[in-house]
Amino acid sequence: xxxxISPLRILPAEMxxxxxxxxxxxxxxxxxxxxxxxxxxxxxxxxxxxxxxxxLEGHGADxxxxxxxxxxxxxxxxxxxxxxxxxxxxxxxxxxxxF
Amino acid sequence: MNLFGMLEMSGSALGAERWRAEVVAANMANxxxxxxxxxxxxxxxxxxxxxQPMPRFPLMLARLRKGVADGGVRVERVVADASPxxxxxxxxxxxxxxxxxxxxxxxxxxxxxxxxxxxVRAYQLNAAAVQAAKSMIQQSLQILS
Numbered sequence: 080x081x082x083x084i085s086p087l088r089i090l091p092a093e094m095x096x097x098x099x100x101x102x103x104x105x106x107x108x109x110x111x112x113x114x115x116x117x118x119x120x121x122x123x124x125x126x127x128x129x130x131x132x133x134x135l136e137g138h139g140a141d142x143x144x145x146x147x148x149x150x151x152x153x154x155x156x157x158x159x160x161x162x163x164x165x166x167x168x169x170x171x172x173x174x175x176x177x178f
Numbered sequence: 179m180n181l182f183g184m185l186e187m188s189g190s191a192l193g194a195e196r197w198r199a200e201v202v203a204a205n206m207a208n209x210x211x212x213x214x215x216x217x218x219x220x221x222x223x224x225x226x227x228x229x230q231p232m233p234r235f236p237l238m239l240a241r242l243r244k245g246v247a248d249g250g251v252r253v254e255r256v257v258a259d260a261s262p263x264x265x266x267x268x269x270x271x272x273x274x275x276x277x278x279x280x281x282x283x284x285x286x287x288x289x290x291x292x293x294x295x296x297x298v299r300a301y302q303l304n305a306a307a308v309q310a311a312k313s314m315i316q317q318s319l320q321i322l323s
Contacts, residue, residue, distance in 0.1 A: 143193065143305075143308075147186075147189045151182050151185060154315050161322040162322070164323070
């Protein structure tokens, strides 16, 4: 008496379809992701600007809140610049390819 | 927890400690105040802090999208110190009772100074944590370059 062993499948059907679906849905690709990130950084920067203005105009905003907002905007911008540098470097490598 | 979770937490603590220093300053300013809006002498004010819970995983995803700060601290309320109020014999004072005693605030300058130092040190502590978080993020940015 032995129980039958179920056959192995490389990928379940639902996972295959999901993988195909996701690749076909995200048509925008990397440019859209980057644009989204840049929008987010823009929001962070404008919120930092509002808070710093609030401190300077004496609306009772906290100094540390404003400075942390500035720091967040700065770090996000640095991250965005690093990603952009990497993309440009990769693009240049591809464009200088010799056949 | 996102990239800025630590910054948010330390930021909430900075706000709470600043508030504590403000309350200490109010207590010291009103150390001799015998008239208040509630009537009677000023009562020493105290802050009650409450820890913001660290989220469980399903909540964490939802909050990440909303950008809500997790962890950290929040000032729950400001309460009056219920300790006994000292009285001084000052018969000429307009707030003296029929026996000539004036009730004064239960503010002890020595305790307030200790509280103030403690608030300032705690603020420094959390500012150092902000610096540490910032340098950690910058270190991780160095990975890519």
